[in-house]
Amino acid sequence: MDPREAIRARLDFKGLVERYVALRPAGKGRWKGLCPFHKEKTPSFHVDEEKGLFYCFGCKAGGDAFSFLERIEGITFQEALEKLAQETGVELPRAERNAKPRRELLEINELALAYFRSHLEGKAWAYLQRRGLTEASVERFALGYAPPGWDGLLRYLQKHGVDPRQGVEAGLLIERNGRVFDRFRDRVIFPIHDPLGRVVAFTGRVLNPEDTPKYLNTPETPIFKKSELLYGYAQARAALRERRQAVVVEGLFDVIALHQMGWPEAVAVLGSALSPDQALLLKRAGVERVYLAFDADEAGRKATLAGLDLEIARSFLVYAARLPEGQDPGDLLVLPNGAQVFQEALERALSEVEFRFEAASAGLDLTRPEAKRRVLQALLPRLVQAEPFDPVAEALKALIIDRLAIDPRALEDVILTQKKRRRTETLTTEQVRGMTPTTREPRDKTLLLELDIIALLLSAPQEELRTWVQYVEDHTWPPPDSFLAEFIEVARKEYFSPERILHHFEKRGEGARLFERLMLAGGTIPDLAASLDKSMARLREAYLTARLERLKAELKQNPEDPIVLLKEIQEVQKAIEAERRLYKRP
Numbered sequence: 001m002d003p004r005e006a007i008r009a010r011l012d013f014k015g016l017v018e019r020y021v022a023l024r025p026a027g028k029g030r031w032k033g034l035c036p037f038h039k040e041k042t043p044s045f046h047v048d049e050e051k052g053l054f055y056c057f058g059c060k061a062g063g064d065a066f067s068f069l070e071r072i073e074g075i076t077f078q079e080a081l082e083k084l085a086q087e088t089g090v091e092l093p094r095a096e097r098n099a100k101p102r103r104e105l106l107e108i109n110e111l112a113l114a115y116f117r118s119h120l121e122g123k124a125w126a127y128l129q130r131r132g133l134t135e136a137s138v139e140r141f142a143l144g145y146a147p148p149g150w151d152g153l154l155r156y157l158q159k160h161g162v163d164p165r166q167g168v169e170a171g172l173l174i175e176r177n178g179r180v181f182d183r184f185r186d187r188v189i190f191p192i193h194d195p196l197g198r199v200v201a202f203t204g205r206v207l208n209p210e211d212t213p214k215y216l217n218t219p220e221t222p223i224f225k226k227s228e229l230l231y232g233y234a235q236a237r238a239a240l241r242e243r244r245q246a247v248v249v250e251g252l253f254d255v256i257a258l259h260q261m262g263w264p265e266a267v268a269v270l271g272s273a274l275s276p277d278q279a280l281l282l283k284r285a286g287v288e289r290v291y292l293a294f295d296a297d298e299a300g301r302k303a304t305l306a307g308l309d310l311e312i313a314r315s316f317l318v319y320a321a322r323l324p325e326g327q328d329p330g331d332l333l334v335l336p337n338g339a340q341v342f343q344e345a346l347e348r349a350l351s352e353v354e355f356r357f358e359a360a361s362a363g364l365d366l367t368r369p370e371a372k373r374r375v376l377q378a379l380l381p382r383l384v385q386a387e388p389f390d391p392v393a394e395a396l397k398a399l400i401i402d403r404l405a406i407d408p409r410a411l412e413d414v415i416l417t418q419k420k421r422r423r424t425e426t427l428t429t430e431q432v433r434g435m436t437p438t439t440r441e442p443r444d445k446t447l448l449l450e451l452d453i454i455a456l457l458l459s460a461p462q463e464e465l466r467t468w469v470q471y472v473e474d475h476t477w478p479p480p481d482s483f484l485a486e487f488i489e490v491a492r493k494e495y496f497s498p499e500r501i502l503h504h505f506e507k508r509g510e511g512a513r514l515f516e517r518l519m520l521a522g523g524t525i526p527d528l529a530a531s532l533d534k535s536m537a538r539l540r541e542a543y544l545t546a547r548l549e550r551l552k553a554e555l556k557q558n559p560e561d562p563i564v565l566l567k568e569i570q571e572v573q574k575a576i577e578a579e580r581r582l583y584k585r586p
Contacts, residue, residue: 003085003092004066010088013052013065020072023047036072036241037061037286074237074285075195083196101169105223108162108170109191109199115156116144116189116202124188127207131253132333137260140235142191146184146204153182171201171218184216190252192224192270193234195281200224203231203252215252217270226270228277231255237285239264245289246282247321247346248274250303253330254293261332261339273306283315291349293321295328305359308352314392319349347526353395356382357403372404373432376414380427384418402448410435446542450484453535458498460528465496468528476536479543537583541576548572 014031017023023031026046035045035056044058055062061071069080085092120138124145128138146153157167164180167173174183187204194200201218218224230248232255233240240246247258247266258266269278274292282290294303304320323329323345332338350358360378364371379396386393401408414435418425453472460468469491478484487501494500548569555565 003090006090007084007088008052008065010090011065011084014047014049016065017047017054017068021045035059074281079196102223104166105170105221106198108166111157111160111162112153112172113142113144113191113199115153116146117142119147120145123207127188133256134260137256141256144189146187146189148186150181150185154180169221171221187216192229192231194229195233197234227275229270230267230278230281231270232267233281235259236265236267240285240287244286246287247291247293249293249329250295251328251330254328257330257333261342273303288316290316290318291321291346292318293329304355308356318352320355321345321349352392353399356396357399366404369429369433373427373429375404376400376432377427380418383415406435447483449539449542450482453484453532453539454487456528456532456535462498472532472536476539534583537579541579544572544576544579
């Protein structure tokens with residue numbers, strides 16, 4: 001019998017689904033519950049126990065036990081097959097020559113984990129307590145300790161029938177000059193799991209500050225490739241799927257600390273930056289937003305940019321969260337307000353667009369052509385590689401135009417030229433100087449201000465959108481021909497549904513720019529009313545400035561009777577000054 005059929009025959013499919021979904025009867029052999037793959041209030045997820053199939057009438061997800069496990073656990077078909085085969089006792093055909101050695105390495109790692117965990121006491125346990133870890137966190141991440149002796153693990157493995165050469169192959173032992181000894185000595189041990197939760201490697205952290213290196217890792221083995229795994233992924237998988245977001249950090253302690261403080265979606269890279277395979281794990285788990293919380297130093301900035309440059313990273317909304325320099329999430333665990341500090345870092349997180357621009361412009365005087373050239377040169381590769389409709393690239397263009405005072409047409413020409421040449425060429429200062437317009441288009445500025453307000457409105461919870469739209473209309477009195485007036489009308493027609501509103505505008509030029517401003521706005525706005533009040537003051541100033549220009553033009557055309565017009569001009573000028581005082585007020 002085909003192994004898949006054998007698994008289906010032995011598997012309690014309903015029991016498998018019930019590990020993740022509360023089911024209730026929906027007919028003979030049929031069950032229903034809330035779909036685990038999208039948010040809903042009314043059950044649309046159905047299970048046919050006899051056929052071994054599931055289907056959601058809401059998000060259209062469906063399939064058999066293998067596809068259910070793939071989706072719910074964020075694993076591959078082969079991994080789902082192996083997991084269900086192990087559960088049901090079905091022997092899979094092993095064509096690969098390395099299948100048996102792989103199983104043996106996994107078993108050796110399990111033995112090693114038991115050895116390390118049995119020795120977690122005394123100074124190692126005291127060290128973890130000083131770092132703020134609870135017993136529950138230590139248990140959840142299966143932390144252990146490698147004693148200082150040279151052959152404790154070697155003798156333990158031999159006692160359990162493991163040949164020293166196998167221990168060397170697993171990366172747990174070292175062979176040198178004909179002598180075999182333990183790799184990890186006097187270190188706190190962190191086991192590293194694969195997506196199925198199997199122990200595939202270890203990292204050891206020194207207790208003696210004079211020992212080096214600070215962190216020692218298992219070398220890569222047939223079952224461990226560090227660029228393919230994320231530390232804490234097995235523990236975070238359910239939260240990643242539920243919250244649709246990931247917090248990616250550098251350190252192993254950082255992950256455990258964040259889980260303990262209330263961010264169970266935290267994972268760590270096993271290297272200097274997020275790799276394509278690691279990003280793919282997040283995508284499989286249904287992640288939509290990624291917060292990169294690397295160190296605030298130069299290495300951290302480079303690691304963040306490396307993560308942003310991944311092609312697969314364009315599948316996510318990516319933000320850069322930064323703690324004060326010298327701090328990392330692991331340090332926050334022992335602070336009384338540590339969780340609040342990290343929450344504020346997430347709320348202040350820069351969107352990918354803002355982070356790229358800030359990283360490129362740090363320390364530069366952007367009024368100087370040479371500084372503009374350096375910023376533009378740093379950002380051009382992302383613009384040249386952009387897809388036809390790439391919201392990040394479009395938002396980046398808008399920011400360049402706004403912050404560097406670059407002419408939009410000139411920027412598009414440079415991007416198009418470099419795309420045709422299929423490489424990014426060095427710009428000259430004279431080229432950049434020629435891209436700076438002498439004046440800015442007032443109408444364009446007004447549109448950007450309107451888009452900023454709309455982006456703020458769309459950041460509000462959907463149930464509050466109607467109230468905030470009315471608030472803006474009552475406090476800006478948008479002209480009938482303005483984009484803001486059109487937005488308000490469309491919002492009412494679309495019953496204040498953000499998705500339907502965006503769909504209405506997405507094919508138009510203003511729609512692309514609206515997506516740009518939404519990307520620039522970032523995540524949740526802590527004080528929406530205050531942000532709106534300042535933005536509305538700027539917009540009212542722009543509306544009044546346009547009115548002032550019209551009055552001045554009218555005065556030029558009709559100079560015979562200037563008293564009424566001059567009086568109105570004076571009133572408008574006073575109103576403009578009043579608006580400026582409002583948005584400049586701290």
